[in-house]
Amino acid sequence: MLFDTPASRNPIDRQKVIGKPTDRIDGPLKVTGNAPYAYERHDVVPNQAYGYILGSSIATGRIRSMDVSKAKQAPGVIDVVSTLDYEPAPLGPQNTANLFGGAKIDHYHQAIALVVAETFEEARAAANLIEVDYKRNDGTFDLEAQADSADYAKGPEGEDLVERHGDFDKAFESAEVTTDATYRTPAETHAMMEPHATIANWDGDKLTVWTSNQMIQWGKRDLANALKIPQEKVRLDSPFLGGGFGSKLFIRSDVVIAAIGARQSGRPVKVALQRPLIANNTTHRPATIQRIRLGASKDGRLTAIAHESTSGNLPGGKPEEAVNQTKVFYAGAHRKVALRLAELNMPEGNAMRAPGEAPGLMALEIAMDEMAEKLGMDPVEFRIVNDTQVDPMDPDRPFSRRNFVECLRQGAEAFGWDKRSATPGKTVDGDWLVGMGMAAGYRGNILMKSAARVRLGKDGVVSVETDMTDIGTGTYTILAQTAAEMMGLPLEKVKVTLGDSDFPISAGSGGQWGANNSTAGVYAACVKLREQAAEKVGLDPQKANFTNGRIHLGNKSVPLTEATADGELVGEDAIEYADVDKKYQQATFASHFVQMSVNRFTGVPRIDRMVAVCSAGRILNPKAARSQVIGAMTMGAGAALMEHLAVDTRFGFFVNHDLANYEVPVHADIPHQEVTFIDDVDPYSSPMKAKGVGELGLCGVGAAIANAIYNATGIRTRDYPITLENHL
Ligand code: MOS
Secondary structure: OEEOOOOOOOHHHHOOOOOOOOOOOOHHHHHOOOOOOHHHOOOOOOOOEEEEEEEOOOOOEEEEEEEOHHHHHOOOEEEEEEHHHOOOOOOOOOOOOOOOOOOEEOOOOOEEEEEEEOOHHHHHHHHOOOEEEEEEOOOOOOHHHHHHHOEEOEOOOOOEOEEEEOOHHHHHHOOOEEEEEEEEEOOEOOOOOOOOEEEEEEEOOEEEEEEOOOOHHHHHHHHHHHHOOOHHHEEEEOOOOOOOOOOOOOOOHHHHHHHHHHHHHOOOEEEEOOHHHHHHHOOEEOOEEEEEEEEEOOOOOEEEEEEEEEEEEOOOOOOOOOOHHHHHOOOOOEEEEEEEEEEOOOOOEOOOOOOOHHHHHHHHHHHHHHHHHHHOOOHHHHHHHOOOOEEOOEEEEEEOOOOHHHHHHHHHHHHOHHHOOOOOOOOEEOOEEEEEEEEEEEEEOOOOOEEEEEEEOOOOOEEEEEOOOOOOOOHHHHHHHHHHHHHOOOHHHEEEEEOEOOOOOOOOOOOOOHHHHHHHHHHHHHHHHHHHHHHHOOOOOOOOEEEOOEEEEOOEEEEHHHHHOOOOEEEEEEEEEOOHHHHOEOEEEEEEEEEEEEEOOOOOEEEEEEEEEEEOEEOOOHHHHHHHHHHHHHHHHHHHHOOOOOEEOOOOEEOOOOOOOOOOOOHHHOOOEEEEEOOOOOOOOOOOOEOOOOOHHHOOHHHHHHHHHHHHHOOOOOEOOOOOOOOO
């Protein structure tokens, strides 16, 4: 189904099932331990052996030799796979770091060997017996030291990643009020609950991997590529994930090394990346240094906006696109955004939840707070004055829907913003300095092709099949809601099966594009199924209605099961997009309001209250959407106050590479969170008229916390995390 015009009225609009705050259909499986993660799939193939990965203990250099003889003779060991016995695996388009193979070391904890044994403990014990002789090279590990010499990052055609509109330099020079400051965000690790894990099995030349992956087709493509086998020989299955946050968008070393280990040892092999390996073996959100200059007239209108971000990555890697939102968020005729990239011999930097906007807004929204203060304006009013309904880089391109001002107004109202004292450090409550801060959120809405198959059985049950994944976001439930709404059935009559690469190819889970696109794919498949069902019972498919388990038209009404009297019906289709996203800038918007207390004597910061208002088109399931947003707000609180991969700049690795040392929020850190969604639909996003919220909820939170700390204490922080020891 090609979607090229605004969605008209369609069956989804009835909202008998869609739009309801429905419990997760996979919830009972999850809480009873019956939704297995990859490593727990003991029943998929018998005789599974355990793999244990050895990571490089240098950051850059070569392996001169590796002695695996003692490991091979250790109890329970079946085989040892050495990186020296394999060529480097060809990279997938999104990978920068070699996942396995060869003597060259590009980053610390690069996988260099796999011990395959009868038990996990035996594999681990044997891995300790492997002796490696390294030639260690000098490397560059310190972004701060490299930043000044960093050149512009390059685009696909080798062009400098710098974009201009108008004449920033002139406008900034002549602006009545200006700010110019530099902000820093640290490297972060995804810290998802389920580690990267894979069980691999070969049946002749056919490979099956039961794994934990967000983007099944990318994984299938990249794994076939890495092993130099045809894609048809590869099957991925990933029905349940314990989080990904971008670290499972692409296959990682566990997938490749489990497949190689299974082939070499002749046994099915299961591998989970050990937790202490994940931060350095996989990817992380790169640290950024961001300079932001704003110029405005005295009445508060922005005239000049420049945002330049420097990040680092391995040779051939990409920059963190922290300037994305700044291109389009606020009005202002003259603007410049630029990305610089330093070469670092650190692990691969790559996508982490809301890549670009999450760290970008942590900087931009403090800058906006600073500018509002200089102008003597309320920060909410300052943002309202600078709203734009068109893409400022391309004024002929309007936003499809932009309810940003409503987000700001509703948030201010719900939070009680009018009670804020504009002067910092004025509100004292016992031992605590109390402050209020706000920031805005922006995250793009990406349209991607997505396919699904729906079957209507003789029992009247609709089965949905797609390779879409549920990374903990509630995908099972919204796909079931979509099929139920389309076929006029209660939710209990819908079954959803996900994550199998043999199913139709979905958009996958990433960039908060999953919800809108994958439900639209199910919508398209259901349109096909409705056509077949209507024809079977002799009704005009264009006009027939599907409600209450029946097909109706005029005064004729038949049970849906009449359509399957001769057997199952199958509808399969994809949603595809023409150019609605070229004609219309598509994005989601939020406002975040936070109250912070900072202890006057100890400097301990405490979050008292958080309010978010989000605008993201139709909210398919307000309960699941709220869960996404409060989780994202929690992640934003971690980014503001705790999260930080500490770099050992001598040896080139992240020091705090496990969950004991990498701090994330716990329940005691998080207060009541209030989340409101703007009641709206976006007819340009898809027939679902929906968008995503999973990443939006993170965008802006950190700056709201920083701004509240400023309001509480008068201490303006421009680098994260904001900690007792560094700032307060
Ligand atoms: Mo998200 S970082 O695109 O999984």
